[in-house]
Amino acid sequence: MQIAARIEGALERAVAQAQGPGAPPLLASALQYAVFPAGHRIRPQLCLAVAQACGDPDPIASDAAAVAIELMHCASLVHDDLPCFDNADLRRGKASVHVEFGEPLAVLTGDALIVHAFATLGALARQNPSRMATLIGIIAESVGAPHGIVAGQAWECEVAVPLSDYQRAKTGALFVAATTAGAAAAGHDAAQWRTLGEKLGEAYQVADDLRDVLCDAEELGKPIGQDAMRLRPNAAAELGVGGAKVHLEGLVRAAVASIPECPGAVELRALIQAQTTLFFPKQLARVAA
């Protein structure tokens, strides 16, 4: 099965469980709205690509890992868009959850998605409780405090922000979760896959910074120029567009070089090289380094 179809199927089954009989109807609708239709699904694709490179002997575990990571990502988007944070009206090209369903349901949708990510992993217990435990540890670390995406968002509330801590937590943590959980779900050593997640997370952040400067809102699916408006650090603003492009290409090379030996290493290296260009802004092809 193609990875994309596999991810959508697994997400549909997971969200349907949270919407199960007796759920408040508006919450059930908001959960659907927050997860579908698909965004780029970069993190779960990365998770499954790593699992497949490791032979993917336990696709139920790797599906659960991919689903948990994407549900966490969707939860973070719903909460980050709230009026008290980015106050973003637009997300993935449609009204954000609080605009469509109101703030209370947006808060609760994020909460329910976080819980359901863990519930999805917990359901793995029947077949392999110790693998499930490893995955829960990886996902909790990448989302919570002190170093996960929640902590990353909390750095925006501080006056003095250590830039590397901020970016590592805000963007990098879920990429690290994707690579390490993909490996762990396949029974491989998670630690060896950490650098791949870190480098790709940093590359994604630089690409996002470039998009915030270069793109139009239609391509981006959300408002542009947000970093400058919110005085957030932006690599393109610091290094210039050309400098940021060079940095980005270096990160992708480092990511590819970090892939450890595994049955599908050659294919994964080619895939990462090809896929990363997909999240480069279209305009970047026209920028000379």
Add this chain to the structure above:
Amino acid sequence: MQIAARIEGALERAVAQAQGPGAPPLLASALQYAVFPAGHRIRPQLCLAVAQACGDPDPIASDAAAVAIELMHCASLVHDDLPCFDNADLRRGKASVHVEFGEPLAVLTGDALIVHAFATLGALARQNPSRMATLIGIIAESVGAPHGIVAGQAWECEVAVPLSDYQRAKTGALFVAATTAGAAAAGHDAAQWRTLGEKLGEAYQVADDLRDVLCDAEELGKPIGQDAMRLRPNAAAELGVGGAKVHLEGLVRAAVASIPECPGAVELRALIQAQTTLFFPKQLARVAA
């Protein structure tokens, strides 16, 4: 060790982990503020009381269950107090988290507490992954959608609310988690302990309804008369204060009667009977049935 001291110790260790080196300082402070000083700790006390009645052979597991339940409860208080829900300025006799730290940190504090509850359970994996898996299933069900406290809060966003679904999810779910997780942490059959949690949850809800009508804000530690103001269902308003008192006493009797055979059944029955009067409003002693 006294249950109360055991709970505070376990909570302090758990929160310290989330505040670990590198955490954003304000988030770390808000986590402390949201969990300490102690509220009544009714749910973790119930969890440990059930575990002890079952012999408590694995206190690390029962501590983790009690901590996870209280962190979830604290998270729900922080999010429920937000301006978009109850807009409550006062909680446990002090400024609520969003008043003290601002809305963004209040949202993130709730998120981080939810994640850390699962992280605390996940850390049990080293000693007993299958017991951990049972506990994660219990906690996830009691907090998420379709039937947990998040769903209970979401019922407040609906026009038509099935009252029993609402109260079972909003208040009952975490009491059921407390009794069933306490039993499961001690290796007993969780299902047998469900009725105790349901009856105590319902009793607590009726007592809370009575407090909302009878108490002053100082005893309650939060504003009174909120249900009438928000058109929320209230047992004291529906049955009258005398009728609600009779209902409450019946629920406590049913709770005590439901306790299954276990090594400490006699002591637990006496404890439940004594403890439940602690969450009755003081003024209730003066009300004739």
